[in-house]
Amino acid sequence: MNIELKLYASLSSYLPPGAKHHRVALDVAEGTTPAQLIDDMKLPKEACFLVLRNGVYLTPDERETRPIKEGETIAIWPPIAGG
């Protein structure tokens, strides 16, 4: 199943080779949840502050229970703010 992963700020260093503009296409198993993806990519879980699925915020519960679907984009940031 093809998905897209985007990692920003301090999480950028976890992107695999071939990533461009902080995004990379991945082939993951059916039923993979965002939490499993975070584990698979060896991302520090505590640093995964903002997790978006197609731009929509996922609660910590949804990250554990809601499988990613074909073609979806998961974007992750560490704790950040601005304004």
Place this chain on the structure above:
Amino acid sequence: MAWAKKILRVNLTDGTCKNEPLNMDWADKYLGQRGLATKYFVEEVDPKVDPLSPKNKLIMTTGPLTGTCASTAGRYSVVTKGALTGAIACSNSGGFFGNEMKNAGYDMIIFEGKAKKPVYLFIDNDDVQLLDAGKIWGTSVWDTEDWIKEHHQDPMIRVASIGVSGEKGVKFACVVNDYHRAAGRSGVGTVMGSKNLKAVALRGTKGVQVKDYKSFMKAVDAGKAVLSGNAVTGEGLPAYGTQVLMNVINETGALPTRNHQTVQFEGAHAISAEAMAEPRKSDGKPNLVRNAACFACTIACGRISTIDRTHFTVAERPQYQVASGGLEYEAAWALGAATGVDDLDALTFANFICNEQGYDPISFGATVGAAMELYETGVIDKKATGGIELKFGNAKALTDLAEQCGKGEGFGAEIGLGSKLLCEKYGHPELSMSVKSQEFPAYDSRGIQGMGLAYATSNRGACHLRGYTVASEILGIPEKTDPLVADGKAGLVKAFQDATAAFDSAGICIFTSFAWSLEDVAPQIDAACEGGWSVDKLLEVGERVWNLERQFNNAAGFTAKDDNLPARLVKDAAKVGPAKGLTNQLDKMLPEYYELRGWTPDGVPTNETLNRLSL
């Protein structure tokens, strides 16, 4: 204590400078800075006054914590009737000027009248002089600050000044201090220019006394521990600055692009915090040099950057091959996504010019975006623009207009009208993306519903810093709410607005609120000041300040009809992203907001509300 309990009143018409005691009854009700200066302003100025009339006044004001060792306690504000908006204006700045003013022994400086010739105010503690500014009138903020320090032979002098844009009447001119910190919005620098006041230069060494030193240090230490232990204020902001929001807001489908025609910008990655940190091809160095902190700040979110020396803007101009302030997120958005320009060095250059010549990059960039839409739809042509091909994405057009606007020349002078007057001039007022004549900052309210209400009801026109519900709706601070729904946003906006007014009246930076609640702030103020400063008292001050500002605007002629958004945001649905198909639902939120505020359906505070708030 903490207050200096002294005001300096400068009559520019007469050339007199007099000290007055601070009204401590008002200090107890309005705390300081935004709140207390607004109280003085509304008591002394006719709401109908022409902002550029000598009868308008301009107040530079500190808070009680300004100049203390509380984290971020270097803030000051400029309060006046805004040249851009005709509404109450309060523009807040960091840097080091506010600290110096407080240490010179002044809570605020009230400027009234108009000088016959350009002057600057020089303060060395109790020595106060109005001096001839003939040699610096017509020069930039940067040259003015250099000249004053050299002339007085003191590099430690802190300066707040206007550039040529403020002299020439650019509607969104700033007051810039410390070279690149600015009281930036609403045209407070334009008002300063109308008074022939070029600069205020300060040296203050008196110190700031607090009520209970031991309790104060304990409260300050506890506050700093909260900031350093918080992942946002302790790690995220110092490392990436505000610019880290560029990709976040783009991903959430709330990045206003090409004059709000769409909500996602394909070039966002190229102008983001991440891009600022990437080595460039020419010299292997990144745009970002380092972060920077204002006085007493333990967050240090500021950015110091350089432009690629081979870039067309600076290749032949070594004076700009330096490290200076920016880019911050709001400026990067306005200069970039709003104009469709994805050239990071062009944005950095335009931002340098905004600082150098003293005008607001948000209103400038947004107005250029509106002009680009006028150009691309054939309303204006090269004859109107002086030969500039004003297409979206044209970096050279952006930087040329930045220089023209800074000097009030060419089509840049028309950009200096702001988007409302510009679009009205060319018969398309609907293309001005503004509220109360002030351009939106970097969040599209179709994708962040609460911000639509925050913009519409902001007392100084469209602004993110009057009620930053982005913190909740996007970032989950203090708790996550859904940005795509309007339900519950009236209460959220009111809560943010009132708390922000309290923070802004204290002398500290609103960025502390990413980690601090008023529970963290109250002990610091209470240890510094007489008056029994509890969370409830601070919230009451915040609500009182908000209503006082509203009363001034209502008396100035604003009505509920001005609590509105451009048709594009309430009629044209977002075409892409999570908000696809959504417009802003202001019509649902506004009546509930008025009710929660204790206002009539026409947006007027009821007598009951005024009595409750002792107004």
